[in-house]
Amino acid sequence: MERLHSVxxxxxVALMAAHRRDLRARRVADAADSPRRGAPARRHADMSRPAGHGLAPETPFAAGARQAPRD
Known part of the structure; x- marks a missing residue:
């Protein structure tokens, strides 16, 4: 019984090692396919606009239009 347990x-352990190797190989392959290979990580998805202004890119105010003054 003890021998069966060790086998x-x-x-x-062998299956876990193979799984780790497979995951590492996938990670390396995904990194090689990435268009931003070697680029620093971005903090925000879209760096063309400041983060947190909350306006959708298709709104005129997001494009920099000024709001008309109130009377």
């Missing part, structure tokens, strides 16, 4: 443990 099962060895098999589990």
């Amino acid at each position: 099962g443990t060895a098999t589990l």
Whole structure:
């Protein structure tokens, strides 16, 4: 029974190692396919607009239009 347990443990360890190698290979392949390879990580998805202004890009105010003064 003890030998069966050690064989099962060895098999589990081998499967986990193979899984880690597969995940690492996928991560490397995904990084190689990335268009921004080597580029620093961005803090915001769209750096063309300041973060947090809350306006959609298709609104005229997001494009820089000024609001008419109130009377």
